[in-house]
Structures are given as C-alpha cells and as structure tokens.
Amino acid sequence: MKKIPALLAFSVTFLMSGATPRLLPMTTFNSQIILKLDSAAAPSLLYFGPVVKGDLNQVLDAAPEGENTPAYPVYGNYPEGESALSVTMPDGNMTLDLIRAGEPESVVDNNGNTLTTIPLADRHYPVSVTLNYLAFPKEDVIETWVDITNNGKKPVILDRFESACLPFRSTDAWLTSLYGTWANEGRVNNEKLTPGMKVIQNKDGVRNSHTSHAEVMLSLDGKPSETSGRVIGAALLYGGNYRLRVVTDDHGRHQLFAGIHPDESSWKLMPGETFSTPAVALTYSNTGMGAVSRNFHRWGRQYHLAHGTEVNPILLNSWEGVYFNIDEPKMAAMMQDIADMGGELFVMDDGWFGQRDDDSSSLGDWEVDTRKLPHGIKGLTDEARKRGVKFGIWVEPEMTNSNARLYKEHPDWVIKAANRDIVEGRGGTQLVLDLANPKVQDFIVNMVDTLLTNNPEIAYVKWDANAPVMQHGSQYLSADRQSEMSIRYHRGLTSVMERIRAKHPDVAIQACASGGGRANYGILDNFDEFWVSDNTDAFQRLGAQWGLSYFFPAVAMGSHISAVPNHTTFRVVPLKFRCDVAMTGRLGMEIQPRDMTQQERDFCKGAIEAYKGFRDVVQLGDLYRLVSPFDNRGVVSLMYVSPAKDKSVFYWFRTNNDYSAPLVTRVPMEGLDPDASYKVTEINAIDLKPLPYEGKVFTGRFLIDNGLEMRPSHDLEWGEKVDYCSRILLLEKQ
Ligand code: DGJ
Secondary structure, three states: EEEEEOOOOOOOOOOOOOOOOOOEEOOOOOOOEEEEOOOOOOOEEEEEEEEOOOHHHHHHHHHHOOOOEEEOOEOOOOOOOOOOEEOOOOOOOOOEEEEOOOOOOOEEOOOOOOOEEEEEEOOOOEEEEEEEEEEEEOEEEEEEEEEEEEEEOOOEEEEEEOOOEEEEEOOOEEEEEEEEEEEEOEEEEEOOOOOEEEEEEOOOOOOOOOOEEEEEEEOOOOOOOOOEEEEEEEEEEOOEEEEEEEOOOOOOOOEEEEEEEEOOEEEEEEEOEEEEEEOEEEEEOOEEEEHHHHHHHHHHHHHOOOOOOOOOOEEEEEEHOOOOOOHHHHHHHHHHHHOOOOOOOOOOOOOOEOOOOOOOOOOOOOOOOOOOOHHHHHHHHHHHHHHHHHEEEEEOOOEEOOOOHHHOOOHHHEEOOOOOOOOHHHHHEEEOOOOHHHHHHHHHHHHHHHHHHHHEEEEEEEEOOOOOOOOOEEEEEEEEHHHHHHHHHHHHHHHHHHHHHOOOOEEEEEEEEOOOOOHHHHHHHOOOOOEEEOOOOOOHHHHHHHOOOOOOOOHEEEEEEEEEOOOOOOOOOOOOHHHEEEEHEEEEEEOOOOHHHHHHHHHHHHHHHHHHHEEEEEHHEEEEEOHHHHHOOOOOEEEEEOOOOOEEEEEEEEOOEEEEEEEEEEEEOOOOOOOOOOEEEEEOOOOOOOOOOOOEEHHHHHHHHOOOEEEEEOOEEEOOOOOOOOEEEEEEEE
16 A cells, blocks of 8 residues: 555664653654653654754653643544544444553664554454554655554454544644646645634545645644745545544644545454555644645655656657547657657557547557557557657556447446446546456556557556546445445555556656546555646646645656647647746647647747756756745746755746736745855747846855846747746856
8 A cells, every 4th residue: 555665674773761651753854753652551642843852851841731642543432532543343342442562663774764663452352553653864754654453353344544643733723735626736725724623535436636635734833834834744645535634622732634534435354454554644844835845845756756766758748739539640740749849758648549539438448449550559669769759658447438348348347336327427438447356457457568568668658547436336345345445446556556567667657637636645656747637728737736836746747838729728828938837847748749830849849958958956856936826926936946956947927917916026036055156047038138137147145035037028929929928047056
C-alpha cells in the first residue's frame, strides 16, 4: 500500500528522556513529533512543532495539566469523542482498550530516515496495533500509519481504521484545502475552523481528486500566509475513497483524522492477518505555507514520484489536436512538428485500438485499429525514431465497454451488484473492471506488458481512468467481503502498477483520470506525473496549477500549450501567455501544429529551447508563490529558485485588464541569495522593445526587497494589441 525504503536492521538507537512518563521524539532537521509514553497506557501525542532545544521535558511541563491527547484514539471507554479505529470483536464487543505492549523500536535506513514503531495491544482481546512514524530528516516530513493485527482464532471486523490522528491547539486555526470538479481542479479554499466537525471526503471509487483533495494545510496563527505563521501540512497517501475530519471544540483544541473512508467499507480481519493503513505525511513550518509546500515537493520528488528527481520531457499530445481522428500520416506529421519545434516526445492519445471512433466502444479490446494504423505501433515507433523523438501511448486499462469483446467474454469481470442491471458511464457504455479480481489484474498486467515488450521503444504511457464506481458490487468477492471491494480495487491497482513497473522500470507513466482525478501521493508512487486538468485554458490553469502546487511539485504537473479558442472555455488567450503559463509546469503541447502559423510555431520553438535551459529549476527547484490568483489582485506571480540559488525563473501574469484597478507591477522576489548578484534576461519576449533592465545585474537583496517593475504592455503579439500580458525573467547568478 505504501513504499517504505529498505530499512537496515542494524540500528536500534532509541532516544527517550529518562523521566516518567517518558517522552519519545520523532525528529527531522527542523521539526519534531513528541509522544508521551506512560507505563501501561496508550501514548499521547504531546507536541508537533520545531525541534525542541534543550530538555524535552519542557514540553511536558508546559502542557495543560490533565490534558489527554491520544496519539491514536480508539472507540472504547468514553466513546463520546471521535476515534480513528473501531473494531467489532468475535463476541460482539465493539470497544477497544489499548495499552502499550512493549518497548518502541527505532531503525534507520541508508538514507538516514528513521522508522519508529510503538506496539500496542488490547488489554483483553487478541488484537494488536502498531503505531509507525517514519521520519525523513532532510525533507522535514514524518509519515505515520498503523498496522492492525488479529492474533486470535476468529475473524474481527474493522469498522473504521483511519491512518492517523493529529491533535493541535489554536484559537485562530485555518484550514486550507482544495476543491473543484472536472475542468475546475485545484481550487483553493481557506476557512477558519469553528467548533464542530469539518469533513473532506471522496467516494468516487476510482479517481479521488476532482471534487476534493486528501491533502490539507492547517495554519495555526490566523489567516494563512505564504511566508509567516505556524503551518502544518498533511497528505493522506491513498488513491481510493478517503475521509479527512477536523474536529474542533470550544477551547481551540482540534484533532485532524485522516484515513480510508469507512462508509460501506468494513474489513473482515482474519486470524493472523495484519491490515496496514495508508500513511499520512505530516510536515511543519513556522514560516508559512510556502515552506510546507517546498517540504512536500522535496519529499514527493525524492520518495514518491517515479523518477521524481529527473526532469520530464517536453511532449506533444495528440488529444486536443485530432481527438479520435488518429491515422498514421497524422501521427507522423505531429511527430515531425514536435521534433521541428525542439520537443522530445510524441504521445498518441485515445482512438488507436479496436474500433474506437468515439468514446462509446472498444476499451478492453486492445488490438491496434489497422484501418487507422496499418503498420501498427511499430510503424509509429519507426516514424518517431526517424524524427528523433520518443513515442508515448494512451491506455485506459481499468475499463471496458458493454459492447466490447472483453465484456462479452468476461461479463463477470466488471463491477456490478448482484441482481442489478449494469450501470454504464462515459459514452453510455463504459464499465469499470473489478480490480479486486486477480484475473482482472493479470489481464491488465499482461495487456500493458505485451504492449511494452512488443514495442520496446514506447517511452511513455498515459494511463487514463474515465469512470467512477457506478454501483457497489464485486462479482469476484464473496458475500461477506462485498464491503472490501473499494479497498481491494486499490490494492489490486497498486499491485498491477508495481508488477508493470518491475518489468518496465524506465517507462514514464502519466496518471490521468478525466483530467486531474489522480493527483494524490497514494497513487503517484508508480507514476511520473499527473494530468492537471482537461481544461487547458491558460487563464484557468493559473488557478489549477497554483492550487495543486500547495502539495505537488512542478515536475509532476503536465502543463500544455493548446489552441484558441480554448476547447473547454472558448477563451482566446494570446500564444505568449499560453506558453508562459505552460512553462510554469512540465511543458508540453496539446494542439494540432498544422493549424498554427509559421510565426506561432517559431515562437513555440523558441519557448521550448528557452525552457530546456531552465526546466531543471522549474521541475526540481524550490517554488515561491508570490501573488495568488485566488486573491483577485489582477496579477499572478510565482518563481522557482534552484537549490544552489544560482538560477531562478520569475513569472508575472496580468489576469485582469481593468484600468480602474491599480496593477501590481512590482513584486518583491523570494528565495534568492541576498548576497549574490543576478543577471536578468527576459524569456519569450516578443514586444521587440527590451525591458529597461534586460541584461543588467541586481543583487539578490535588491530583488527581494524591491522586485523589478513589470511593463504591462498591450503590444505583445507581433504588433497586434492584446488584452493579456505576461513576463518571464531568467535570473542567473554572476
Ligand atoms: C480524458 C483525458 O483527461 C483526456 O486528456 C483524454 O486522454 C481523454 N480522456 C481521451 O479519451
């Protein structure tokens, strides 16, 4: 369910203060979780904050007397409070009474990450729970999860089994979360926590990040700020249904609960079986949300994204260019076009298999449509090789259509409730395969493996998923296991991805799910990136990519230049603005280049060349969000700085052409080395009149204190007047 780095068993270093009760710290370079361990009681979580200097007992002495903040509250004595774990014992007893069942242990892996485990057990029943804390010192992230084991002889029912509970205190705490829908992903919501319970949840079954996100920030010092205040970041690493709850009382005490959604999902835990929950990643900063994001980005790239520490290629995807109208000459022409513009990869999207001329057929029938591609995939990889670009392909392996041969041969492979008619989705015929079924898992692994083995030049797979679970029912699982369908689906998917990854470790895989339905660290372990949204309107993308950047690094965000009028919003945004926005993420194109003028192609060629010169800074550097699209200030601004602070890319976008509103033309920069000097070069400049500071050198201190004046020109499109305006500045240390 989660990836734990191989741990070396050599070290059982374990630091605890000697006093009773004892304190157990889990420590990163800048943050610390401290548990309080009483001799026979379950631990309390006493502290999450900066590393405590001096005697740890300061934390204990300063804590409110008699306060009980269980590290993992269970449904048991005093059941009026919220709990993370609820179990029904074989005799019907619905309570747990956990006590410590041994000494905590701590092991360090070869990256210097420390896993601390604390064994607990029920006082009477043979059920044990292990609390796990995996600290990543350099990234300032601590992952936590639990393992629940049935040591008895009869099954136990897990009714609720959340991953973690984090207690925190603040009388002015704010929750930052993401919400949205298809084509409107990554919207930011900030709200003050008031007494009661705030619930964030997703029950789509297949995708889980359109309407809500399993990641949040908690600002403890009032309204969220990018640069100040204590902020906790929390991300649940799970690709399926989830629920996050923040419980707030009338005295500024809060608890964040996060875990798999318990609705209709009870789990029968067999004798000897252990259920491991997904992890929750926690990070802390006392300098605002920006630092929390940068921690998540570093940790995500290092430990959760496939190939996360390498830059991703510049690609052309065929979808918005030709949709289902794929054929060999068109694909070859697109390959030639992206090669001519300096791109590195061409991705053939939906429509290449079965008889797939629209979205109503052929999923599951993964043979090449030779009407469209007479020389098969090999013909295309040959064409790509000739043109010096790599080749990628779209698949949607978790799905079928009711008119597909696959469904006719295996009607029992789809998700369907007993004695109910099938419920069909996209195209009026789409069905979800039952990934709880090992035969379905084998079919998918075999299909993808065959495709990649027969076509070893496929370098990239766009893995799509365009339907939710539309009816609860597994035709594979027994009657008493129906409630496990959703969890077993996602375990099945993880296993499928791991098997494919093991055989094809170098292939890049994009998580796409009707746009941005799979932006979650629980699924991204096996993916290189995700598709942010089917809405490619540059103006809208400023918002979506901004929101997602709270938790995900730019290397993971597919960000494409598309045609105007935009196919979703019908907005007409100038090409420069479209390029500039796409260059804030993993740059690509989603357009028919043959519909572009030579001038436009030349412009994109220049943009691609420039991007190659600094994409490592964008994709692998540190992000500083400067002016938010959600503050409606008429301007959006952000910048990336290389880890060595020797190179930076600054972006400025005018989003409101309103002469009655004062424009933010000067944005103080961040993240630079104040003592260094940086030369300024404008990127994608097309107003033919250099900015006054072009080629000039400024100190980091000056740029941080003052910024540079932006020229909000209307003359940006080859002498034409336009209403949008954007600037990119490259800053290079001298
Ligand atoms: C939904 C994706 O989000 C699109 O990019 C495209 O791949 C279509 N599916 C293809 O059917």
